[in-house]
Amino acid sequence: MLLKSLSELNGTSGDEGLVRNFVRQQIESFTETITIDKMGNLIASKNGNSPGPKVMITAHMDEVALMIIDITSDGFLKFQPVGGIDARILVSKPVQINESLIGVIGAKAIHLQKRSERQKAMSFDQLYIDIGAKSKEDALSKVKLGDYAYFITKCELFGEGLYKGKAFDDRVGCAILVELLKNDYDFPVVAAFTVQEEVGLRGAKVAAYHVAPDFAIVIEGTIAMDVSDREEEGWVTELGKGPACSLMDRATLYSPELIQWVTDIARQKGIPLQFRRGSSGGNDAGTIHVSKAGIPTIVLSVPCRYIHSFASVISEKDYLACLNLVDELLKDLPRKLGVNLIDKEEIV
Amino acid sequence: MSLDFAMLGQLTQIFGPSGSEEPVGEFIANQLRPYCDELTTDTLGNLIVCRHGTGKKIMVAAHMDEIGLMITHLDKEGFLRFTTLGGVRIPNLVGQRVKFSNGRVGTIGVEKLEKPSDFKLDKLYLDIGVSSREEAELFVNIGDTAVFCGDFVESGSRIISKALDDRIGCFVAMEALKRTKSTHELVFVFTVQEEIGTRGARTAAYALEPDLAIAVDVTMTGDTPKAHPMSVKLGGGVGIKVLDHSMVTSPQIKRWMAAVATELNIPFQWEVLEYGGTDSGAIHISRGGVPSGVLSIPTRYVHSPAEMLDKRDVEAAVELLVALLERPEF
Numbered sequence: 001m002l003l004k005s006l007s008e009l010n011g012t013s014g015d016e017g018l019v020r021n022f023v024r025q026q027i028e029s030f031t032e033t034i035t036i037d038k039m040g041n042l043i044a045s046k047n048g049n050s051p052g053p054k055v056m057i058t059a060h061m062d063e064v065a066l067m068i069i070d071i072t073s074d075g076f077l078k079f080q081p082v083g084g085i086d087a088r089i090l091v092s093k094p095v096q097i098n099e100s101l102i103g104v105i106g107a108k109a110i111h112l113q114k115r116s117e118r119q120k121a122m123s124f125d126q127l128y129i130d131i132g133a134k135s136k137e138d139a140l141s142k143v144k145l146g147d148y149a150y151f152i153t154k155c156e157l158f159g160e161g162l163y164k165g166k167a168f169d170d171r172v173g174c175a176i177l178v179e180l181l182k183n184d185y186d187f188p189v190v191a192a193f194t195v196q197e198e199v200g201l202r203g204a205k206v207a208a209y210h211v212a213p214d215f216a217i218v219i220e221g222t223i224a225m226d227v228s229d230r231e232e233e234g235w236v237t238e239l240g241k242g243p244a245c246s247l248m249d250r251a252t253l254y255s256p257e258l259i260q261w262v263t264d265i266a267r268q269k270g271i272p273l274q275f276r277r278g279s280s281g282g283n284d285a286g287t288i289h290v291s292k293a294g295i296p297t298i299v300l301s302v303p304c305r306y307i308h309s310f311a312s313v314i315s316e317k318d319y320l321a322c323l324n325l326v327d328e329l330l331k332d333l334p335r336k337l338g339v340n341l342i343d344k345e346e347i348v
Numbered sequence: 349m350s351l352d353f354a355m356l357g358q359l360t361q362i363f364g365p366s367g368s369e370e371p372v373g374e375f376i377a378n379q380l381r382p383y384c385d386e387l388t389t390d391t392l393g394n395l396i397v398c399r400h401g402t403g404k405k406i407m408v409a410a411h412m413d414e415i416g417l418m419i420t421h422l423d424k425e426g427f428l429r430f431t432t433l434g435g436v437r438i439p440n441l442v443g444q445r446v447k448f449s450n451g452r453v454g455t456i457g458v459e460k461l462e463k464p465s466d467f468k469l470d471k472l473y474l475d476i477g478v479s480s481r482e483e484a485e486l487f488v489n490i491g492d493t494a495v496f497c498g499d500f501v502e503s504g505s506r507i508i509s510k511a512l513d514d515r516i517g518c519f520v521a522m523e524a525l526k527r528t529k530s531t532h533e534l535v536f537v538f539t540v541q542e543e544i545g546t547r548g549a550r551t552a553a554y555a556l557e558p559d560l561a562i563a564v565d566v567t568m569t570g571d572t573p574k575a576h577p578m579s580v581k582l583g584g585g586v587g588i589k590v591l592d593h594s595m596v597t598s599p600q601i602k603r604w605m606a607a608v609a610t611e612l613n614i615p616f617q618w619e620v621l622e623y624g625g626t627d628s629g630a631i632h633i634s635r636g637g638v639p640s641g642v643l644s645i646p647t648r649y650v651h652s653p654a655e656m657l658d659k660r661d662v663e664a665a666v667e668l669l670v671a672l673l674e675r676p677e678f
Contacts, residue, residue, distance in 0.1 A: 253547075290392075294391035344389075
């Protein structure tokens, strides 16, 4: 299954190669051109020569992970996060380095901790990865500084139509984008599988500049906090209530007119839709919508519980509804863009 | 020609939080139609008012958006939760009135707090006078935005109102366009989304590729009791920006602006702002770089519903902008 394969591949910011190769194989037979730009974005296009608006659809390939930044004299690996990771989730978890090497994030056993130590979460500085090395030299024979360590999680179905897995942010978007490329639309479609979103929306910035689309759709995985200890107003999104349309985040304020369009299409087609009710975070839309002279951009996200951790949870229903909604939006887009986005009045 | 402060009064009261600047744009377009050759609204919603000429292409930028709130949640009893749009001071919110584009007004309340340090945005709610979610939905939806209520009042030589940041900049630009006899290509851009990161100015500057840009915006002052030291005061003249977090003005631009002001006896003060930025921050690094400056209107209580400025500084700003447009030689 596509989502499972994508979820289990390792690819953090700056190390998206495995994901890129996999996606490339998946889409080769139904796209016209495939290029890899200087940042490493995978850019695929369909109907490049047909008239009409050029639409760019993006999903980022990178996931959050750890980077090895030092090796102690005893052969333990020190690390820093690549993207936003809560240090409190790391203790005693297994990680994978360089496809074959297993490590464990170590910490002092509870028996040995002072009372004051137990009351405080450990920071990145206090944590290390144990790869079973006997010395610094031994460790250096297996890893080098700059190598990445990844969460290890099998993607599995559980509960009623839920999936657990790592890297749903944003392999869920990559999977939907691959599926969309199988469809035919009668205008130019450019799929951009972007790099380095988690460290600052960097791949999308250059992709938007050189693709220069007339319209952009970003497909994401986003925060869902519909869990027991949270009041309803803090949920942001809920599992099983359909894709989430973004209203505002730290990088973008979405056009009320386009949000209305998304709402109308979802209602007409009977597709469940919710809004992303919060303003934290940001995604590739942040750099896309202000590229060049401005690009109208919307974001649809699949809600993910426990995002940026070893095991996120999504609902299969939301995934399918998101795919369905983006497809319906694309079908309606030529009509929508027929209405002038730029309003010009000459005064005589 | 005296300045049309009654028009400023109208301009400040129009609904225009970041992302919903359309009503402000419509008002400005109607005012300026007799004074320009072309009116354009671009992808992000910037209003671009062009008066053709020869010589340099000069961009004047003032932002239409004001700070506000966005609704994120409606509860069973009809109370609303919100997030902030732009630099809203959360400790000052309790008891403030806010207004939606449809005219509905609400007041901001706070949950019972265990201790003062618990005071945070997520403890606040907006009460729009309804008793259920269903009733609330008749007036407000998730994603709707609201602005603070703050009447326009003249108090001596001073003006007090909401949204003087930056309707005063729009006003100065509008009045300057009405007065100026400049023969250069003039592009007045009334920008969107300045308060959340100078986003409108960024795309407008890219599209327009000006030879020179001047932004008009408010700045803070240091002339109130125990204020943070800043040598800008109300009534001291128009501010010529030296520095803020988004830009350091080039010596040529500063010299040019000060020389023109000095020659015409227009009162001005050097402005060094330790916080914030303006549209020029985005414009000056567009493409290969655009020579840019900022004229600032000294304003007290910026980002409150009762911002205060002095009419004499506004007059100085208009005079200086008119003169700068007529001789962009630096």
